[in-house]
Amino acid sequence: AQKITQTQPGMFVQEKEAVTLDCTYDTSDPSYGLFWYKQPSSGEMIFLIYQGSYDQQNATEGRYSLNFQKARKSANLVISASQLGDSAMYFCAMNARGSTLGRLYFGRGTQLTVWP
Amino acid sequence: DSGVTQTPKHLITATGQRVTLRCSPRSGDLSVYWYQQSLDQGLQFLIQYYNGEERAKGNILERFSAQQFPDLHSELNLSSLELGDSALYFCASSAGTGEETQYFGPGTRLLVL
Numbered sequence: 141a142q143k144i145t146q147t148q149p150g151m152f153v154q155e156k157e158a159v160t161l162d163c164t165y166d167t168s169d170p171s172y173g174l175f176w177y178k179q180p181s182s183g184e185m186i187f188l189i190y191q192g193s194y195d196q197q198n199a200t201e202g203r204y205s206l207n208f209q210k211a212r213k214s215a216n217l218v219i220s221a222s223q224l225g226d227s228a229m230y231f232c233a234m235n236a237r238g239s240t241l242g243r244l245y246f247g248r249g250t251q252l253t254v255w256p
Numbered sequence: 257d258s259g260v261t262q263t264p265k266h267l268i269t270a271t272g273q274r275v276t277l278r279c280s281p282r283s284g285d286l287s288v289y290w291y292q293q294s295l296d297q298g299l300q301f302l303i304q305y306y307n308g309e310e311r312a313k314g315n316i317l318e319r320f321s322a323q324q325f326p327d328l329h330s331e332l333n334l335s336s337l338e339l340g341d342s343a344l345y346f347c348a349s350s351a352g353t354g355e356e357t358q359y360f361g362p363g364t365r366l367l368v369l
Binding site for chain 2: 173175177183184185186187190231233235237240241242243244245246247248249
């Protein structure tokens with residue numbers, strides 16, 4: 141089975157600073173995808189960024205980048221130039237291409253607070 | 257806006273009752289997924305449908321059932337409700353069978369009293 145670990149229950153960052161949210165994963169499948177989602181206090185789940193296990197380059201989407209270190213099985217999310225609106229819960233997730241294809245496994249999340 | 261719609265947004269009901277949650281996927285998406293988010297269990301995968309057929313099953317209770325209709329919308333039926341079923345229920349959709357990004361609806365917040 142797949143497992144996602146997010147060890148930071150809460151993080152604080154000042155506006156305009158960069159912040160890294162940690163995520164480690166465990167799977168025996170050689171082919172998998174890694175995702176980050178944002179959940180504001182309103183409750184919806186917003187897709188941020190995707191990284192495939194065979195992608196050579198780290199994924200980037202605007203102010204979001206994924207620091208993918210395959211050997212360490214880590215997929216940290218980096219948010220540059222934090223904004224007040226970035227305050228939310230952030231979830232790391234993965235799916236594997238084997239027998240559990242389609243099923244997303246989520247970590248417990250990191251609550252990010254951006255202060256002025 | 258992800259393009260995935262869910263109704264209702266909120267639902268309050270009593271123990272022992274039955275409710276139906278509805279989901280419409282993004283235009284063109286063939287897969288629908290259901291997830292449950294609770295404080296103690298976190299986000300848990302329940303079930304996936306692809307083009308009308310059940311594709312994968314997760315930690316879904318026998319009291320819960322789902323289906324996907326020919327127009328690709330999906331319904332999640334929860335019966336004999338218990339207090340512990342109170343949670344946020346998400347529907348997500350993706351284009352294919354499961355490798356692609358899943359886009360989530362706004363969720364249905366269920367409160368069982």
